[in-house]
Amino acid sequence: MGKIPSRAYPDTMTCERKHKVVVVGSGFGGLAAAKALSKRSSRSSTEADVEVTLVDRNNFHTFQPLLYQVATSGLNAADIAHPVRGIFHDSPGVSFVHAAVTGADLERGIVHLDGTSHPVDDVPFDDLVVAAGATTNTFGTPGVEEHGFPLYNLADATALRNHVLERFEAADVAPDLIDDGALTFVVVGGGPTGVEVAGALAELFSMVLRKDFKHLDVGRARVVLVEMLPQLLGPFSDPSRRHAREALEERGVEVRVEEQVERVEATRVVLAGGEEIPAHTLIWAAGVKANPLGALLGLPTVGSGRIEVGPDLNVTGHPNVWAVGDIAASIDARTDQGPLPQLAPVAMQGGVHVAEQIRRRIDGLPTVAFRYRDKGTMATIGRSHAVAELPLRIRLRGFPAWVAWLALHLVMLAGFRNRVSVFVNWAWNWFTWDRGPRVIFGGEGATRARASDRP
């Protein structure tokens, strides 16, 4: 069969049965797997031989590394949300289904789905790639589930943004509330997310809200960063850790190391030693656990629910099921260490690796082990300040690290359009010390009966 007719009539002219892959999750891991599968392998002789169905409960990909900027009014929610269908305009082999996974028949190769606004049929698969990510891990700390603000998805970020702005509005009309903790923001977890959100909050207050709330003593707003270990930024080197701490403290963040949160109430945070901090806001950045989908599908899990995979990322005992990203307990074949950290680069590289292994199986080749290439870690601390640790022991601090961080994130953002919009926002923030999207919004539109009573 010639190439031209095959392209003109892909469905009718391709006689071979296509290999069906279902990818669950449009995060970094799932997108990378679907993209890699949609590209015709140079090794493979069949054209468009793989048919990918990408499933997600959201119709957009969330650029999670910048969630903290949405939460602190630095970016619009839409700036970091990219419509999944747009990413695959030029990939005829990739379909998207807007639905949640409710279960699977792994023997027969069927995934059960539930659309939020409509019924969705089961989807058959030859190979299943589970890339459903993680959720917040409260480690059972009482009150965090009810009163804490996590920061893992876009809804978390807008809920936190609305709450922070509402607390300032409340304190503006009733300054007595400041003593009650209306303007005290406790951030739990001294990893990159905790450091970034604490630094960005402090800057939001001193640079922007100070001007917005002319009659309020915004200087009384407190950001308290609580970390269990003796230092912030565990995976970084000692100089970077010290530097980050100094940069935060310069911005007014109160850093409390070797402290643990014992319980949380609506307006109080109680530390392990018994100290009670009046605070209307607790931001929980202390850790994530795997999405419970692994257990739901009956897959073997380890530790905090991460799916057990072999060196090739094949799920133990299920030759046609793969797991990548935050939900997988993947091991680095290079160092034999694991599980690998729950970071975007691990998920992206894992997604590409699984796509290659599925291709290899189709071509009758044995699978190979996953080797993670660590390209470094970064954390940004407010305006024009960051720490970065790159390969070859390159360590950057301050402005150069921030420029590296900015460039990397702009390049990584899926889609040119969002890059432009994000860049405009950032440039504006940088030059004016202003922040645009500090609007309390995201509720009304969705909670109205009208929006949900239609079929």
Place this chain on the structure above:
Amino acid sequence: MGKIPSRAYPDTMTCERKHKVVVVGSGFGGLAAAKALSKRSSRSSTEADVEVTLVDRNNFHTFQPLLYQVATSGLNAADIAHPVRGIFHDSPGVSFVHAAVTGADLERGIVHLDGTSHPVDDVPFDDLVVAAGATTNTFGTPGVEEHGFPLYNLADATALRNHVLERFEAADVAPDLIDDGALTFVVVGGGPTGVEVAGALAELFSMVLRKDFKHLDVGRARVVLVEMLPQLLGPFSDPSRRHAREALEERGVEVRVEEQVERVEATRVVLAGGEEIPAHTLIWAAGVKANPLGALLGLPTVGSGRIEVGPDLNVTGHPNVWAVGDIAASIDARTDQGPLPQLAPVAMQGGVHVAEQIRRRIDGLPTVAFRYRDKGTMATIGRSHAVAELPLRIRLRGFPAWVAWLALHLVMLAGFRNRVSVFVNWAWNWFTWDRGPRVIFGGEGATRARASDRP
């Protein structure tokens, strides 16, 4: 007292009691009134003699003329929402209160407020400016309240956007739903809003969603525009009306004039003649009525609840209460005709006029009548197409009208930052025929218990 100390210590050095004005609503009318009041009058000898409290249930101003672009995935919600506090950074005499008005004691000069997330004290006033806008008028049509999508505020726009995209997702997995009306969108009302949303929907489908939904016959999506009168765009000239209709029909919009909607069900729209259109979506752009605040405050109203005002926009029988914009039944002193249409320019000019009258009263001068300067009307019909009728009988159609429309709206948008972001979005849409923010979002974050159980 010299100028320099007075500026350095405005609160302690000004001995005179300030004149307190409460402005209700941060739409076009309220913003214009607050801005004009915050500027020191050239006639007035006292410095910063007026203290303005601007009250709104949202902490942002909504640029309503572009709501239809948010609803049709052309712009982000944040692009047309500007934080009110940012607008008054440099106006020491203007305070903002994030609250809803629940009542007033007009005799004693007190407004009662309710914060959505916090208690708010009463606010006293010497003058009250009511600029609370309008709400959708269903004219009692059965089912519209429950099943129709209005398009008057930002929540309406995001709810409609989410619903439109969800209907496409539903039809994608179950194409049988197309016969049931999943992809039929009935727009009621042939005024500028109806024309604009119908044209933008048709373009969204043919230019963007056709590429997003590769396996769906998007050509079967229908936009039906229903208008009671024999022509679209009532206030325009005959040639403009005909041109708009042709432009819509070229884009595939089915224009049904001299038709009325009798009732609406979840998946059906029934016309007055008995015809039943299977449609999962009804967009109600048939008209607005005044915000019920006038009646709530015990002010005299006329017609559909608009507040009765004298020629100077002073509320009849209440010398210290004023009403502007959609909520007021204002009369043009030039033509003696009224009530003036519920349009942004009427509200903006009314706001400035009321500010001047309050100043005049303070200075012991008599008030003067409001004279509306009609600067023309425009409606845009999709990409690079519009009709515009300007003063001096200048009529534009097609691309020149669209350029005029674009320029006017960019200039009008409050705040440079939003202009840049809106421009980036528009430029991107124009050059690529793409649309960015077609994300189904706005619900999760707000419906979560976590977001509301904090004080």
